[in-house]
Amino acid sequence: MTAKVEVRSVVKSFDDKVVLRDVDLVVQPHEVVCLIGSSGSGKSTMLKCINLLVEIDDGQIMLDGEEITDPSVNPNDIRQRMGIVFQAFNLFPHMNVLDNITLSPIKVHGVRKDEAVERARGLLEQFGLLDKIEEYPDRLSGGQQQRVAVVRALATQPELMLFDEVTSALDPELVAEVLGVIRGLKEEGMTMIIATHEMGFARDVADQVCFLDNGVILEKGEPGKIFSEPEQPRTRQFLQRIVEAGRL
């Protein structure tokens, strides 16, 4: 079976700071992979590399067996097939919720306007945001903004979803709701890569957990194994600190 995403020996530096050194990762179709590790370990950069928002220095990234890091590939075509949700929401402040969501479906995917609006309404309802459809982002709470951002990414009907610490800014009672939605997406067969600091969330939803440390994937495996009997001392140390902080 062809892997959905395959990251091969990827290297990325910003100026003289090496952020990813020789990272390998295979994500099977319908698999949910969680990336854990301290801030600055490279989780976020890895997602941006997969989305081609950041150009890699060396290595390859494959999507459905096709190399997307090849210079001849049009990044726009690749980005149309995946959605990413950022930590800081990044909604467009000059557009209301509906326009934020329907911009890409209408302009990029050529969906008819009434159909895009219909789809947006359905997703907003699912996320309990239908009454905010006319609002502008600065009128929404951080939690509401992030849910709109998730809807905006889902509205393009991506084959792969990337989440960059999306629950970090959410109100506690909304984390569960997002978790539910991600489980729903998993049941629908969505392939997802999730960078997160929420260990309970990762253990709950992931098929595979990768512990990143200083630009390399130090350890990966099923969540039960990583969280209960980690092999690497660095992983144990990291998880120990998480437990001490009361986050696991």
Added chain:
Amino acid sequence: MAHGGCGYPLRTMEANSDRETRGDSPSPGDLRSPGLWPSRQRRRGGRQMEEGARSALIAAASTVILVGIVLWWVLTSEAWPAVQRQFFNWDHFWKSFPDVVGGFWLDIKMFLIAEVLILFFALVLAMIRSLRGPAFFPLRALVVLFIDLIRGVPIILLILLLGFGIPALQLSGVPNSPLFWGVTTLIISYSAYTAEVYRAGIESVHESQRMAARSLGLTQMQTLRFVLVPQAIRNVIPALLNGFVSLQKDVALVYVLGVREGVREAQIYIAGTFNYTPYIVATILFLLVSVPVARFTDWYTERDRRRRQAVGSS
């Protein structure tokens, strides 16, 4: 945002404590949009109202006195009769008025047509200059070259160069009206400046907005058009309005090509009478348009600043 966060509450607190110590009760006006009008809110307290009225009185009195002194000094000076004859002659004023106003109407039309086209071309230039990636290098370089060249040459020289130069070539199919080339030169010159205004606006939009748009599959052009430019324009409206004021006066430069706009009409009248009152007519006409635009710019800038602070502190 941080600005609004600190500036506001401080001032409001100050106003409140003033009121408390002096035992004034808040006037009903304070309930309207609290914190939005700090200076006015401050003045609305009873004691402050008195103070406000007194300062207004002092300002008015000192203005009247100063203007009176200057007027007296000017009108009683020995040179005044000659100045009045040369510049403030009512007879010449009314005789030249129709022609100068007619010419000035052409100035207004040139300004309006040029401004619309400038806003469009400048935006196109700025968008091209904001494209990233090696493939767009030649386009970017061309735009930079154009902007540098145009901005580096005095506008009057460009007007002479194109306004006299191109009609002299007598190319077929190319207009040879001085009016056409005069306005075209203004458009070219102002587009270069205005493009830089737009570009500053585009660069002021946070990088994460570009990233979010690109992640949704939007092309660079779509990102500019739907995400960056709408936010950029809002940021640079005061600077654009400032350009309006400037262009509204610079249209008069095309008089050197013999275009019969306001200044040219005044000059023609003066050539026959050697009286300079028509220049005063033209001056008044230009001021009648440019001063309100300048006031509007200030008003708009202030209102926008206040709105942003209101959002930032809420």
